[in-house]
Amino acid sequence: MNHYKLSISEINKLFKDKKLKPSELYSEVFERAANTESIIHGHLTLFQDENIKKAADADKRYENGTELGILDGIPIAIKDNINIAGYATTCSSQMLSNYISPYDATVITKLKDEGVMFTGKTNLDEFAMGSSTENSAFGPTKNPWDPSRVPGGSSGGSAAVVSAGSAIASLGSDTGGSIRQPASFCGVVGFKPTYGTVSRFGLVAFASSLDQIGPITNNVEDSKILFNSMKGFDPFDATSGKESKTKQPKLKNAKIGIIKELMEDGISEDAKLEVQKVAKLLESQGHEIVEVSLPLTKMSISIYYLIAPAECSANLSRFDGVRYGNRVAGNTSYEMMENTRAEGFGPEVKKRILLGTYALSAGYYDAFYGQALKARAMMKKEFTETYKEVDYLISPTTPSDPFKFGEKSDNQLEMYMSDLCTIPANLVGMPAISIPTGLSSNGLPLSVQIMSPANTDNTLLEFSQKLESVVSFTSLPEIKGGVS
Amino acid sequence: MKIVPTIGMETHVELKTNSKMFCRCNVVETDKPNENLCPTCLGLPGSLPVPNKRAIEFITLLALSTKCQITTDGMFHRKNYFYPDLPKNYQISQFDLPVGTEGSLEIVVNGEFSTVEIERVHMEEDTGKSTHIGSGRIDSATSTHLDFNRAGIPLVEVVTKPLIKSSKEAVSYIEELRQLVIDLDISEGKLEKGNLRFDANISVAYENDDELGTKVEIKNMNSLRSLEKAIEYEISRQTKMLNNNETIIQETRHWDEKKEVTSSMRSKEGSADYRYFSDPDIPNMILSKDFIDKIKNNMPVLPSEKRNTFINSGLSIEDANSIGKSPKWMGELYKSVSDITNDSKTTFNWITGELQGQLRKLGETSPPEWMTAEQLAEIISLVKNDKISFTSGKEILAELIEEKINPEEYAISNKLIQENDTEEISKMVKEIIKENSEVLERIANGEEKLIGFLVGQVIKLSNGKVNPSVAKELLLKEIK
Numbered sequence: 001m002n003h004y005k006l007s008i009s010e011i012n013k014l015f016k017d018k019k020l021k022p023s024e025l026y027s028e029v030f031e032r033a034a035n036t037e038s039i040i041h042g043h044l045t046l047f048q049d050e051n052i053k054k055a056a057d058a059d060k061r062y063e064n065g066t067e068l069g070i071l072d073g074i075p076i077a078i079k080d081n082i083n084i085a086g087y088a089t090t091c092s093s094q095m096l097s098n099y100i101s102p103y104d105a106t107v108i109t110k111l112k113d114e115g116v117m118f119t120g121k122t123n124l125d126e127f128a129m130g131s132s133t134e135n136s137a138f139g140p141t142k143n144p145w146d147p148s149r150v151p152g153g154s155s156g157g158s159a160a161v162v163s164a165g166s167a168i169a170s171l172g173s174d175t176g177g178s179i180r181q182p183a184s185f186c187g188v189v190g191f192k193p194t195y196g197t198v199s200r201f202g203l204v205a206f207a208s209s210l211d212q213i214g215p216i217t218n219n220v221e222d223s224k225i226l227f228n229s230m231k232g233f234d235p236f237d238a239t240s241g242k243e244s245k246t247k248q249p250k251l252k253n254a255k256i257g258i259i260k261e262l263m264e265d266g267i268s269e270d271a272k273l274e275v276q277k278v279a280k281l282l283e284s285q286g287h288e289i290v291e292v293s294l295p296l297t298k299m300s301i302s303i304y305y306l307i308a309p310a311e312c313s314a315n316l317s318r319f320d321g322v323r324y325g326n327r328v329a330g331n332t333s334y335e336m337m338e339n340t341r342a343e344g345f346g347p348e349v350k351k352r353i354l355l356g357t358y359a360l361s362a363g364y365y366d367a368f369y370g371q372a373l374k375a376r377a378m379m380k381k382e383f384t385e386t387y388k389e390v391d392y393l394i395s396p397t398t399p400s401d402p403f404k405f406g407e408k409s410d411n412q413l414e415m416y417m418s419d420l421c422t423i424p425a426n427l428v429g430m431p432a433i434s435i436p437t438g439l440s441s442n443g444l445p446l447s448v449q450i451m452s453p454a455n456t457d458n459t460l461l462e463f464s465q466k467l468e469s470v471v472s473f474t475s476l477p478e479i480k481g482g483v484s
Numbered sequence: 485m486k487i488v489p490t491i492g493m494e495t496h497v498e499l500k501t502n503s504k505m506f507c508r509c510n511v512v513e514t515d516k517p518n519e520n521l522c523p524t525c526l527g528l529p530g531s532l533p534v535p536n537k538r539a540i541e542f543i544t545l546l547a548l549s550t551k552c553q554i555t556t557d558g559m560f561h562r563k564n565y566f567y568p569d570l571p572k573n574y575q576i577s578q579f580d581l582p583v584g585t586e587g588s589l590e591i592v593v594n595g596e597f598s599t600v601e602i603e604r605v606h607m608e609e610d611t612g613k614s615t616h617i618g619s620g621r622i623d624s625a626t627s628t629h630l631d632f633n634r635a636g637i638p639l640v641e642v643v644t645k646p647l648i649k650s651s652k653e654a655v656s657y658i659e660e661l662r663q664l665v666i667d668l669d670i671s672e673g674k675l676e677k678g679n680l681r682f683d684a685n686i687s688v689a690y691e692n693d694d695e696l697g698t699k700v701e702i703k704n705m706n707s708l709r710s711l712e713k714a715i716e717y718e719i720s721r722q723t724k725m726l727n728n729n730e731t732i733i734q735e736t737r738h739w740d741e742k743k744e745v746t747s748s749m750r751s752k753e754g755s756a757d758y759r760y761f762s763d764p765d766i767p768n769m770i771l772s773k774d775f776i777d778k779i780k781n782n783m784p785v786l787p788s789e790k791r792n793t794f795i796n797s798g799l800s801i802e803d804a805n806s807i808g809k810s811p812k813w814m815g816e817l818y819k820s821v822s823d824i825t826n827d828s829k830t831t832f833n834w835i836t837g838e839l840q841g842q843l844r845k846l847g848e849t850s851p852p853e854w855m856t857a858e859q860l861a862e863i864i865s866l867v868k869n870d871k872i873s874f875t876s877g878k879e880i881l882a883e884l885i886e887e888k889i890n891p892e893e894y895a896i897s898n899k900l901i902q903e904n905d906t907e908e909i910s911k912m913v914k915e916i917i918k919e920n921s922e923v924l925e926r927i928a929n930g931e932e933k934l935i936g937f938l939v940g941q942v943i944k945l946s947n948g949k950v951n952p953s954v955a956k957e958l959l960l961k962e963i964k
Contacts, residue, residue, distance in 0.1 A: 202530040208764035209764035235534065238766050314562050314574050314761070317572060318571065319529075322630070332624075334566070
């Protein structure tokens with residue numbers, strides 16, 4: 001029997017009942033990786049050697065009844081922009097191909113304390129900039145459902161390895177949909193928490209006001225377990241929040257708004273039908289479905305592509321070859337820094353740095369970055385007002401099912417549009433989850449996105465668990481061509 | 485037409501917090517480079533800044549004591565520029581919402597009060613330290629050595645309005661600011677250690693011009709002396725150019741300590757674009773009324789208040805200012821001694837002149853612990869009341885620095901007490917006049933200097949006990 005698609009609580013029960021050992025599960029997951037990675041390329045590195053000992057330690061803990069918690073012995077994959085001390089953090093960039101982090105991200109410290117085993121680091125679009133992992137300096141990740149198609153991005157590796165079963169769950173980071181969009185493309189659950197609930201310390205920043213770490217899992221319950229083990233105030237992250245008391249949305253007889261603007265042009269028929277199908281299911285559960293209009297949602301891509309590049313232009317300035325990273329020599333210090341950046345960064349990263357630098361420049365700030373900040377504040381207000389009327393919002397996660405490699409790389413705007421539905425939650429800092437609900441006419445996974453007000457994450461997860469149970473999406477990818 | 489200079493000062497004050505501005509690294513003094521670093525102050529990928537509350541208390545204290553308006557809803561900005569010793573290639577600083585704005589600082593220039601207008605007081609982090617090998621400059625160096633120990637140490641930048649009119653005023657301003665941060669106990673205030681670093685913006689214009697001239701920024705002035713010299717040099721350089729109708733360009737100039745000239749570092753300063761934007765890693769800096777009130781209620785005595793106390797004790801503005809900027813023990817000793825002597829000026833002179841001078845000769849920075857205000861007051865009174873000569877007073881003071889003595893007892897046992905009994909002295913004067921008729925004749929013929937000789941004779945006769953001024957007075961009376 002395979003165990004890699006079981007839920008974390010099911011696995012934990014098997015461990016406790018001594019029907020399965022962490023070392024056995026790890027071997028199974030590692031073998032799965034060995035069989036699928038040549039096709040999928042979801043992991044950039046696999047931590048096999050050290051995990052053999054760690055799995056044996058976990059075995060002993062379960063034998064002695066001293067296990068650390070529900071996550072003890074669970075193999076989890078980590079996106080390669082989250083630091084694990086002693087291991088490379090490449091961000092899928094040539095710039096950092098040899099960079100070893102000397103410290104753990106706060107989320108890693110927390111997961112280590114719970115006995116989590118890390119399968120390895122997963123592929124991403126360079127510095128988390130992209131929607132397909134095509135921007136990785138180390139080659140793209142393939143979608144387990146169809147290797148000719150992208151797994152989404154930027155957390156494409158993290159989504160693909162969970163889908164493929166080479167990790168029980170994974171961590172991704174979400175700046176404009178980088179957890180939810182690949183989760184949707186790979187038919188798994190992706191959760192972006194409220195901004196500030198999970199510490200960003202140790203996550204290599206792309207756009208600091210938008211970035212948030214979250215789980216990618218086989219089911220909603222696993223996301224809930226991981227979220228609750230990672231959340232909480234961190235003295236090393238000034239933007240991390242202490243838990244605030246917020247009015248929670250209803251779990252029964254809730255009012256759910258379908259966002260009108262995310263059911264219009266640019267959204268495929270498949271995606272619209274999926275939302276309508278789910279809406280009917282929700283209605284049958286006793287919830288009320290209404291249409292709501294959030295006009296500024298249509299501007300979210302424009303707002304995002306000013307704010308995110310502006311922040312990234314400063315965040316990525318530190319990669320200069322002076323203290324770490326791959327230094328490219330020059331005749332002067334400045335020439336060295338220029339050469340290092342010219343060679344170290346890929347084209348998409350350079351484009352966004354240029355875009356952001358321009359948007360912040362004297363004389364352009366007010367017209368671009370300043371306007372974007374104002375629009376963002378208005379958008380937040382729009383969402384806050386809407387949540388006075390409804391408990392949750394629902395939309396497609398992605399405008400379409402997974403696209404093919406190269407399909408959108410020539411049309412950047414179309415590529416950017418694939419984040420249309422996910423970006424708003426980042427701009428307003430509110431939680432959003434992507435849940436796989438069905439298959440498209442191509443036989444590829446489709447998901448819906450459910451959003452809720454800030455600091456209502458656990459209610460959203462609970463609500464999503466109920467939806468998940470009635471949707472009962474049980475399809476699994478069949479990975480062809482792998483060594484089996 | 486008269487040409488007048490205008491000067492604005494930008495001063496960085498290094499705060500003496502235990503830890504750095506945005507991380508938990510200790511601020512320590514060490515010669516070993518790169519000893520005290522963490523992911524945050526080294527700008528490692530994924531690190532984040534968390535503001536130091538103590539530093540924000542310190543800057544609020546400084547802003548309040550310079551009468552600034554406090555920005556209660558401020559924020560940190562990123563100032564973007566590339567330099568190898570700037571770990572993130574942006575500096576966390578403040579832009580349009582600094583902690584303090586529109587303040588002022590009372591200073592003393594040439595014995596008179598003056599006011600320097602403060603434009604802003606803002607918080608930022610220090611950079612690392614670069615040593616360019618093979619040349620002093622980054623572009624021509626063969627290699628550059630970097631030490632990040634300093635990176636992230638909290639700095640307050642104090643910017644004045646361009647209303648300072650002379651090098652002396654600029655120097656007085658820095659002296660006052662230095663004393664302020666020392667008295668507030670927020671910085672060591674040592675110029676030689678770089679705790680206070682200043683740049684000057686200088687321009688010249690015809691007196692009746694409405695607009696200021698083109699401003700030139702002067703860097704690398706490491707002492708008050710170089711500040712004064714650099715400003716004077718730059719004013720005369722610009723004045724000459726204006727007189728010759730040459731165009732002064734906006735640039736940054738470097739003060740050359742050895743050659744005592746300024747030379748161009750870089751032009752195009754006006755086009756530097758730091759692309760400021762609010763730092764998304766740090767929430768807005770909300771300074772509550774409670775926070776500000778607590779600081780206000782614990783405000784120490786300010787240098788200006790101290791100075792007023794000295795003025796009220798009878799000192800001139802100049803002297804009051806000078807003792808206020810002297811080591812702390814001097815002001816305190818002055819207060820105790822002058823309370824006893826009731827003679828501010830004499831007390832001031834004894835402490836700042838004789839006492840400090842003798843200590844300095846011995847290589848001491850403060851008086852011995854046994855020295856009391858009463859002892860010093862006794863010496864001053866003995867001299868003032870003509871009981872002993874000034875020279876004897878100095879001798880007793882020297883003795884007191886050496887060991888614990890009682891000044892009056894010492895004066896008696898060492899026969900330093902002067903004879904002030906005029907009847908006794910008159911007898912001696914008469915005797916001397918009798919013996920020196922020849923000298924008297926010469927004095928009558930205009931050789932008045934010889935009176936000194938006669939005084940000396942009287943003192944000799946008395947075995948040095950006669951007060952010379954009394955002897956002289958009586959001699960003159962007898963002769964006439």
